[in-house]
Amino acid sequence: MGQVLTGLWSIFSFKRPYKLLILGLNNAGKTSILYHLQLGHTIQTQPTLGGNTEKLTITNPSNQNTITFTCWDLGGQEQLRGAWSLYYEQTDAVLFVVDAAEPARFATAKTILHKLLTEEPELRQSILLVLANKQDLDSAASPAELMEVLELGKFKDRTWTLMGCSAATGESLNEAMNWIAESLDNR
Numbered sequence: 001m002g003q004v005l006t007g008l009w010s011i012f013s014f015k016r017p018y019k020l021l022i023l024g025l026n027n028a029g030k031t032s033i034l035y036h037l038q039l040g041h042t043i044q045t046q047p048t049l050g051g052n053t054e055k056l057t058i059t060n061p062s063n064q065n066t067i068t069f070t071c072w073d074l075g076g077q078e079q080l081r082g083a084w085s086l087y088y089e090q091t092d093a094v095l096f097v098v099d100a101a102e103p104a105r106f107a108t109a110k111t112i113l114h115k116l117l118t119e120e121p122e123l124r125q126s127i128l129l130v131l132a133n134k135q136d137l138d139s140a141a142s143p144a145e146l147m148e149v150l151e152l153g154k155f156k157d158r159t160w161t162l163m164g165c166s167a168a169t170g171e172s173l174n175e176a177m178n179w180i181a182e183s184l185d186n187r
């Protein structure tokens with residue numbers, strides 16, 4: 001009887017996988033991050049021309065819930081960014097990746113990120129995690145520096161955070177996914 005009830009409960013409490021969109025300028029490290037999360041090690045990447053989609057399953061550390069994500073990693077080259085909006089529908093979380101070692105492109109990254117936050121109705125309910133990637137490089141800006149440059153503090157109505165990470169070493173990638181899982185579970 002207990003098993004039947006548990007089975008029925010799992011049917012009625014079924015949740016669709018969360019949709020995670022991985023965006024950012026080309027060369028930021030989006031694909032490297034996705035596959036490090038999935039495979040647990042660094043892979044060699046090519047610029048993404050369409051998109052990569054992968055399923056990720058993680059355990060929310062605060063309540064041990066198993067959470068499944070459908071992840072979409074889109075190409076960040078300028079001529080490809082116009083197609084991003086085709087993927088916005090029902091996005092639960094945006095992972096916006098910045099190459100922290102390329103200050104010359106911080107202003108462009110900021111413009112694009114602010115546009116996503118202010119001009120895209122389909123992303124209004126999405127939580128946001130900004131990753132300051134390539135922290136393994138000495139020249140990388142710190143998360144605190146990038147926080148200032150990107151001026152995220154003014155987005156008071158949005159659940160967001162910014163973390164440093166490295167797809168080369170795997171530093172902080174699991175913590176990043178844990179933050180997303182906890183934030184979505186608490187929504």
Ligand SMILES: Nc1nc2c(ncn2[C@@H]2O[C@H](COP(=O)(O)OP(=O)(O)OP(=O)(O)O)[C@@H](O)[C@H]2O)c(=O)[nH]1
Pocket residue numbers: 024025026027028029030031032033044045046047048049074075076077133134135136137165166167168169
């Ligand atoms: N040192 C270092 N290199 C990285 C890191 N993450 C990515 N890279 C390198 O940066 C380059 C671009 O990485 P990708 O993951 O392909 O970047 P992307 O954001 O997917 O780029 P597009 O697909 O063109 O949008 C590759 O040479 C990666 O090996 C990192 O954390 N540290």
Ligand SMILES: [Mg+2]
Pocket residue numbers: 030031032045046047048073074075076
């Ligand atoms: Mg890519």
